[in-house]
Structures are given as structure tokens and as C-alpha cells.
Amino acid sequence: MNTRVLVLALPSALILIALVWHSLGAMSRRRAGLFWISVVAYGILRGLGVRAVTKSIGASFPYEIRGALLEIGGVSAQEVAGWAVVAYLAWWIGDRFSRRAKQPSLFLAVAWASLFLGAISWAVEAAAIGARWWHWTVPTASRVFLNVPAIGIVDWFFVAIDFLLPFVALTAPSLANARWRYLTLLLFPVHFAGHLLPGVWLHIVHWCLVLVTVGLALRLRAEDRPFSEVRNWVPPAAFAVMVIDVALVDLLIIRRPELLQSVVPVVATWLAAVHPFSAALLGGGAVLAALKLPSMLVAVAVVVGSAVLLRLHARRMIIIPLAVLALFAFGFHRSTAAARTDLTARLDRAIADRNRGDVDGALAQFDAIARDHPTSYVPLALGAELDYRRNALETAREKLAGAVEKKQDFIRGYRLLAAIDLQSGRRAEGVEWARRGLEVAPGDLQLRFLAGEDVLRAIDTPQTAAGMVALAFEVGDLARAQAIARHALARWPHDPRLRRIAARLDL
Numbered sequence: 001m002n003t004r005v006l007v008l009a010l011p012s013a014l015i016l017i018a019l020v021w022h023s024l025g026a027m028s029r030r031r032a033g034l035f036w037i038s039v040v041a042y043g044i045l046r047g048l049g050v051r052a053v054t055k056s057i058g059a060s061f062p063y064e065i066r067g068a069l070l071e072i073g074g075v076s077a078q079e080v081a082g083w084a085v086v087a088y089l090a091w092w093i094g095d096r097f098s099r100r101a102k103q104p105s106l107f108l109a110v111a112w113a114s115l116f117l118g119a120i121s122w123a124v125e126a127a128a129i130g131a132r133w134w135h136w137t138v139p140t141a142s143r144v145f146l147n148v149p150a151i152g153i154v155d156w157f158f159v160a161i162d163f164l165l166p167f168v169a170l171t172a173p174s175l176a177n178a179r180w181r182y183l184t185l186l187l188f189p190v191h192f193a194g195h196l197l198p199g200v201w202l203h204i205v206h207w208c209l210v211l212v213t214v215g216l217a218l219r220l221r222a223e224d225r226p227f228s229e230v231r232n233w234v235p236p237a238a239f240a241v242m243v244i245d246v247a248l249v250d251l252l253i254i255r256r257p258e259l260l261q262s263v264v265p266v267v268a269t270w271l272a273a274v275h276p277f278s279a280a281l282l283g284g285g286a287v288l289a290a291l292k293l294p295s296m297l298v299a300v301a302v303v304v305g306s307a308v309l310l311r312l313h314a315r316r317m318i319i320i321p322l323a324v325l326a327l328f329a330f331g332f333h334r335s336t337a338a339a340r341t342d343l344t345a346r347l348d349r350a351i352a353d354r355n356r357g358d359v360d361g362a363l364a365q366f367d368a369i370a371r372d373h374p375t376s377y378v379p380l381a382l383g384a385e386l387d388y389r390r391n392a393l394e395t396a397r398e399k400l401a402g403a404v405e406k407k408q409d410f411i412r413g414y415r416l417l418a419a420i421d422l423q424s425g426r427r428a429e430g431v432e433w434a435r436r437g438l439e440v441a442p443g444d445l446q447l448r449f450l451a452g453e454d455v456l457r458a459i460d461t462p463q464t465a466a467g468m469v470a471l472a473f474e475v476g477d478l479a480r481a482q483a484i485a486r487h488a489l490a491r492w493p494h495d496p497r498l499r500r501i502a503a504r505l506d507l
Contacts, residue, residue: 007253008133011245012081015238019088022234026227031171035091036084040072042163042188043083047075053195082124085238086156087164090116092235094160095227097273097306101313106168106175106224108313111217112273112306114160119266119302120242121156122148126262127246130254135408135440139377144295146259147405154206161213162188172224200333207329211322217309218318239270261293268299272306279303343373351382359386370399377406381413393420409440411447418450422475430475446471449480456487462495469501481505 023032072080094113098104125148128134138149145153166184175181187209194205243263250259264286271279283303290296312321350365366383373379380403387396397420404413414437421430434451437444449455449468459465465488472481482505489498 007131007245007249008128009078011241012078012085015085015241016081018234018238019085022231023088025230026232031226034171035088035167038167039084039087039163040080042087043080044072044075046083046162047079049192053192056196083159083163085242086117086120087159089120089235089239089242090114090160091164091168092227093239093270093273094164095225100273100276101310103221103314104223104225105217105221105313106172107165107213107216107220107222108218108309109224110160110165110168111213111309112269113164114157114213115302115305116266116269117159118153118157119269119298121153122262122298123243123246123266125152125156126259127249127254129408130256130259131249132436132439137409139375139407142375144298146262146295148262158191158206158209161209162191165213165216168224168226169222172222172226174222174224178222200337203329203333207326211325214325215318215322218312218321219316236270236274243267261289261295264289264296265299265302268302272303276306279306339373343369343376343378347378347382350379354382354386359390362386370402375406377403377410377413380406381410384413384416388416388420393424396420404436411437411441411444413437414440415444415446415450418447419471419475422450422477450475456484459484459488462488462492462498465492466497466501469505478505 020032020036023035026032071077090113091109093116094109094111095104097112098106098109101108122145126146129136129147136149136152138151142148142150144150166187169175169181169184191205191209194202197205243266246263247260250256250263264282268279268282268286271282280303283300286296286299286303290300312318346365346369350362350369353365354362363383363386366379366386369379370376370383380399384396384399384403387393387399397417400413400417400420404410404417407413414433417433418430418437421427421433431451434447437447438451441447445455445458445464445468448458449471455468459468465484469481469485469488472478472484485498485502485505489495489502492498
């Protein structure tokens with residue numbers, strides 16, 4: 001049994017079974033059945049929707065699950081099960097948080113569920129990305145979330161808005177006579193349609209949906225008590241298993257203890273709902289930890305935010321918090337746009353210097369850009385290319401390792417890393433880099449060669465053959481270079497380029 005099955009698939013299946021059992025005792029059988037059927041349908045539709053949207057705008061799929069164990073309608077069963085588990089836990093903990101209010105509200109529960117989903121996404125994504133169970137095709141480096149892209153956090157956060165809010169609104173007895181509740185069915189399609197819009201419009205759609213959700217949470221008080229006190233230990237136990245599982249992956253499988261900080265905010269989110277005093281203690285500890293780990297301010301924000309949200313809900317204060325959120329959104333995206341403009345302009349200048357032959361000047365600029373824009377892999381990749389050409393292999397290797405960590409589908413980075421290690425006599429490390437690249441691009445011929453595979457039968461053109469000979473020669477494997485050239489010359493004996501290569505290799 002491989003690590004992925006043991007640590008990811010098996011615990012997920014057991015947790016899912018436990019939560020289904022809990023739902024059948026803690027709520028009406030009808031509502032429980034509707035939830036599980038609906039969330040499975042949502043998971044499949046969501047996966048298909050992401051694929052359709054990315055295809056229509058000519059983009060690559062934002063994340064890829066490697067070697068899916070089972071698929072449902074073309075969507076990974078692990079993905080569908082994952083959405084079901086976290087959506088149910090989010091609903092349960094959101095309901096617990098809502099009970100802290102003087103007048104509990106299902107919309108307040110959904111708002112807290114959104115925060116819980118965003119928090120747990122950081123913990124799960126950090127571990128899964130580190131263990132290479134799936135990868136993102138967008139840069140993953142973040143100033144706050146370490147190796148998790150911000151879009152990943154947003155992705156999980158919106159499950160509460162896309163699915164949980166419509167489901168709860170449509171099935172809550174207190175809203176049975178409210179016709180407007182059917183409008184919540186538009187949230188999912190509106191969100192996904194926003195991805196078809198150019199430029200900043202997607203962000204506007206995101207923030208408008210967030211403002212609607214917060215406004216409903218602060219203003220409306222539609223009571224809903226979906227869970228009774230039956231089998232009340234199951235959701236906390238399921239949550240504990242998830243947290244422990246993530247921590248063990250961080251410590252024992254990928255051996256990156258610094259990723260444990262990703263677990264703290266979701267624990268704070270849980271405690272803020274069920275044990276506020278413990279959450280306050282955790283928040284105080286996070287303040288001290290933030291002196292060395294700034295990301296811990298996320299946990300502090302969760303604890304403070306819980307108190308603020310309850311106070312605003314009690315007063316039904318809506319204008320000021322929505323205005324603050326709108327100003328934050330404007331400032332955040334303005335700052336992001338300015339950073340992107342600066343990055344692009346400086347890269348253009350550095351590339352122009354490189355093209356003029358000023359390699360030293362270009363290298364200095366790429367290094368400075370990498371320091372000032374630590375979430376971008378581009379300056380590292382371009383600087384590494386120049387170092388590689390100058391035979392500064394170890395410097396190039398360090399930069400490329402950083403680049404592939406930030407951009408996990410940077411195929412040329414894996415090729416160069418494998419080539420550098422093979423040239424330097426580190427065969428095992430070189431083969432490992434090639435295999436890591438093959439996890440992302442299984443059919444890449446150069447990576448297959450660098451991983452030690454026999455690629456002769458896969459060479460389909462003289463041009464490909466010439467490139468493979470050059471690669472073999474570059475990594476110092478003269479015997480394989482001669483074997484490829486001999487094989488290619490036998491297939492295309494009159495190709496002038498292959499004849500010249502054969503002559504140089506003394507065939």
C-alpha cells in the first residue's frame with residue numbers, strides 16, 4: 001500500500017463514513033440524504049465546470065491530481081469525497097459558531113463555514129503539495145501562505161458560498177415560505193461565469209459575492225438548528241483526525257516542520273466556535289509567534305474576527321463592515337497591480353540587457369528582482385539559464401530548485417536540474433529530478449531519457465533524434481548519444497544533420 005492510499009485516501013474514506021453516520025442520527029434522514037446527494041453532485045459539477053471554464057479561456061487546468069485512484073464522471077473521487085467531508089464539517093462548525101450569537105442565524109453559520117474552509121485549505125494544500133499528491137499549474141509561492149497559492153485558499157472558501165449557502169437556504173424550515181431563497185441557486189453559476197470575464201472583473205465578482213454573504217450574515221436572522229446533540233463527538237473526532245494526519249505528513253513524510261504553522265488558523269477557527277477561551281489563548285500565542293513567523297497573524301485575525309463578527313451581528317451593523325471590506329479589496333488589488341507592473345517592467349529591462357550581451361548586468365537585475373518579488377519564479381528561471389550557460393552549475397541549481405517549488409509545472413526547470421546533477425556526478429539526484437518532472441509531464445521525452453528510460457522507440461523525427469543526441473552528450477553520456485545517433489541514422493540514413501552528428505561521434 002503506497003503512502004498516498006494510507007495517508008490520504010483511507011483516512012478520507014473513514015472520515016466520510018463517520019460523518020454520514022453522524023448525519024443520519026443528528027438530523028432528519030431526508031435532509032441528510034439530500035445533503036450527501038447534493039454535495040456529490042456539486043463536486044462533480046464543480047470539477048467539470050473548472051475544466052470547461054479553463055478550456056473556454058484557453059488556460060491550463062489550475063490543479064492536477066496525480067494518478068487519481070478512481071474517477072466519477074471524469075472527476076477524481078478523492079476530490080469529490082474531500083469536498084463532501086470539508087463541506088459537512090464546515091456546516092457543523094458554522095452552526096456551533098452561530099449558537100454563540102444572541103440570535104443564531106443560518107447565514108452567520110455559512111459565513112463562519114467560509115472562513116473554516118479557507119483555513120483548512122491552507123493546512124491540507126500545504127501538506128498535499130509538499131507530498132506531491134497534486135500540483136498547481138499557477139505559481140504556488142505566497143507571502144502569507146508559504147507553498148500554497150492564494151487562488152487555492154479562495155477556491156475552498158467559495159465552496160460555502162457556491163454550495164452550502166444555497167443548500168441551507170433551500171432546506172431550512174424557517175425559510176420554507178421565502179421565495180427569494182431560490183435566488184441563492186445563482187451563486188454558483190455567477191461565480192463560475194466570473195472566470196470568463198477579463199482582467200479585474202473576476203476579482204470584482206469574487207468580492208461582490210463575499211459582500212453579499214457578509215451582508216446576509218450580519219443583517220438576516222433566519223434561525224436553523226440542523227444538528228441535534230446525537231453522536232456529538234463524531235465531527236470533532238473527524239476534525240482531529242484530519243489535523244493530526246496533516247501534521248504527520250508535514251513532519252514525517254515531507255519533513256518540513258515549518259508547514260505546521262498552516263494548521264494553527266484552522267484550529268483557531270474551530271476553537272472560536274466551540275471553546276472561545278482556548279481560542280483566545282491560542283490567539284495570544286500566535287501574536288508572540290508572529291514575531292518570527294508573520295503568517296501566524298492569520299490565526300490572530302481569526303480569533304479577533306470571531307469576536308468582531310458576533311458583535312456586529314448583535315447590532316445588525318452592516319454599512320461600516322461592508323465599506324471596510326470594499327476598501328480592503330480596492331487597496332489589496334491596487335497594490336497587487338502595482339507589484340505586477342513593477343515586475344514586468346524590470347523583467348523587460350533585464351531581458352533587453354541580456355539580449356544585448358550584457359550578461360553580468362542582466363544577472364544582477366534578475367537576482368534583484370527575485371529578492372523584491374519572492375513569489376515569482378520567472379527571475380529565478382531566467383537567471384538560472386544564464387548561470388547554466390556560464391557553467392555556474394551550483395548557482396543555477398539553487399535558483400532552479402526555487403523556481404520549480406514556486407511553479408510546479410516548470411518542465412524546463414526539472415530538465416535542467418536533472419542535467420546539472422548528472423553532469424556533476426550526482427546520478428541518483430538527477431534521476432529523482434527527472435522523475436519529479438515526469439509526475440507533471442509523464443510523456444516528456446527528455447525527462448524520460450534523463451530518468452534512465454529507453455526512449456529509442458519514442459523518437460519519431462530526425463529533429464527529435466538530434467535533440468536527444470545533444471542532450472545525451474550534454475550530460476556526459478557518450479554511449480547513449482552514440483546509440484541514439486546510430487538508431488536514428490538507420491531510420492533516416494539520408495538526413496544531412498544526422499550524418500553530420502554521426503561523423504562528429506565517429507560512428
